[in-house]
Structure formats: C-alpha cells, structure tokens
Amino acid sequence: MTSPWPPPEPGVLTIDTAGGMDGRTSGYDKRLSDMRGVYRDATAYAAAVAERGEDHLVYRVEDHRNVNGAGALIIGTSTLQPGRYGDEFAVTRGHLHAKSDRAELYHCLSGRGVMLLETLDGRSRAVPLTPGAAVHVPGHWVHRSVNIGSEPFVTLFCYPADAGQDYALIAEAGGMAQLIVDDGAGGWTTRSNPDHTGYRKGAA
C-alpha cells in the first residue's frame, strides 16, 4: 500500500477466463473446512468433507490492490468450483460491505452462475450470469456467488478499496433468506431458507 501521492505505478494485469490473474498482489483460498455452517444440509456437508477432505478447494480469490482509502479500487477474480450439498449449489460465503453503501461490479468470464442479492428490508434477487453478463451491485445489498453449472464459475470483480466485508452478518442470520437449489429438472430455482432469522439491525 502506498500513499495517494506520488501515485503508484499502473497495475498491469492479465486475466484468464479460467480465473488466473497475472499481476495480482494478493488472494486467498476457501476450502471445505472454511465453509462449516454455510450450507443448510449439515449431513451433506459432512459427507462432502468425508469424501473430499477438509482441504478440498471451494473457491479462490485473486486481487490487485495498490492504494488504500476513498477513491481507490480493488480488482480481482473469483473462481467458484462446482459442487452440491444436498440440493443446494456451491456458494461463496457472501457479504455486505462493511461500509454498506459501497457498490461492486461482477462480470462473468466463464461458467454458469447466479448472483444472489438481498436487502436488509427483505428484497431478494437472483441474477443469472453467463459469460458476458454482469451485475452492478449497488450499496446496501448482501450478495453471494452461486455456481449452478458443472465447470468453475469465474467472475471479474471491482469495488471501492475502502468497502471492507461484513461476513458475520449472514452467519448470524442463519444464512441468506433464499437458497439456490436444484429444481429437479436440470436447472435451478430459489427456495426460502427456513433457518434465516432476519438480518441484524443497523447493518445498513
């Protein structure tokens, strides 16, 4: 991280539609062991751990960041592996931005997915994403990626560097209000999450 003046060098990136980003400055992996409590079907989750091991990769984030503070951006890729836990499709943890009015772009580079979006006052949207499709997530929307396909679901993202992520919000609420599940006919549908207790007050 550097101060705004003098500005750092431009970041030169090469973004593979498979999710790799040459020029990245940071990133992380989330494995099955990191996803405890995320999926509603605990038995299916335990079976996945037993079958694939706790170190099985669920998703990878690679990003490029060079300046802190208002007006700076974080640019990166999210690569979510395909998977199923009972009838629920593989998801990222999901978040509201810690500065909740911060927006985000997700642009699908490969695979087939859904961006699941919810407001604290009860709106819910599920936006299908295939290569070339994008979603402009305004501030104040909780959001999570879902892989409904059989290949990795890859998105390019861009958001304000001072946004931060509130990951606890979803866990404290018993998960998001909606689930993206198998519709029994080779597609996907939404279903209300019976464990959802409503989002924490004041998070917006």
Add this chain to the structure above:
Amino acid sequence: MTSPWPPPEPGVLTIDTAGGMDGRTSGYDKRLSDMRGVYRDATAYAAAVAERGEDHLVYRVEDHRNVNGAGALIIGTSTLQPGRYGDEFAVTRGHLHAKSDRAELYHCLSGRGVMLLETLDGRSRAVPLTPGAAVHVPGHWVHRSVNIGSEPFVTLFCYPADAGQDYALIAEAGGMAQLIVDDGAGGWTTRSNPDHTGYRKGAA
C-alpha cells in the same frame, strides 16, 4: 439517480465484446467534429474530416450508473474505432479525474490498444492491451485509450461515481506529453509531443 437508501435494483448488464452493453442507462458518441485540436497533425485531421465528414464516429461510450456519491460506481464500455491522423493512432480525448485521486479499471474485451498514462510530475507509461489484459489506473494518472489495430478497440471500465473528468487539462497542455505513433514497421512506438507545455499546476 436515486438516494442510497432504499438502494436501487441491481443493474443487470450484458456486455458484448464488440462494445454494446444491454442494460445501459446512458452514453455518448464522439465524432470527428468533437476531436478538433486533439491530433497533432492538423493537416491530417482536416483531410480526415474532408474524406469522412464531421459526423464520422471516433468512439462511443455506453455506461450504467444508478447511485451518486462516494462508494457508488459507474460501469461501462468504450469502443474506439481504428484510425490514423498522420502517424498518430486514433485516441480518446483522455482525462484526469476531477477528483484526481479516483482510480479506474480498464479491461480489454476486443481489439488491440494502448492505455497511455502520465502523471503531472512527468512520468509516462504506455500499457499494451489485448483481450484479457487489463490496467488498474491509480488516482492522479492522466489516461487515454489508443487504438493501434485495424478493428475497434473495446474496453470495459469501472470507476467511482463521484470521480468526474477533467478533459480541459490535456487541451490546455497542448496534448499529452507522449504520442502513440506508427513505428514504420507495422507496430507502434511513443514519441514526445513537441506541443506539450506541461500540465496545469494544482490539478492533482
């Protein structure tokens, strides 16, 4: 434009690698008549106007914006047609953000281009962009797209909604310090712009 709460609906976009963006909320075209004084070779510019007419399209911007203010984003596409004015390749007007610490992402979707970047204290960079390549432009960098190919040069961009653009800065300085020109061997190179008088003080 809407206020931050309640937040607007997520923007659902379809981005064509040829530059069209379904779901856009605004945009504009720049034609030869809008580019007077931008190219250094006034004779070549006049010849282009005589040959193609003042309404000949130079570039098109399509964008999606839904919230004003800090933390919001503007997402869009820039489609710069190929062209030559003397040995200088087709360019956009270029800008420094009016709030000069605001950053920007450019991700190349098709064509062959260069992002020309300069700081007010004399640094200059030319970043080649082909599909999959991207540049993370930190705040305080003047930047302009250049089409060095024979097809439209298309980028996806994303920047803070409160950034604004200072277009006058480059015009007042007699153009950017560097030009992107034909190298005489089928490629491109940079050449110092003899008309450049230095950027206005205090613009950063």
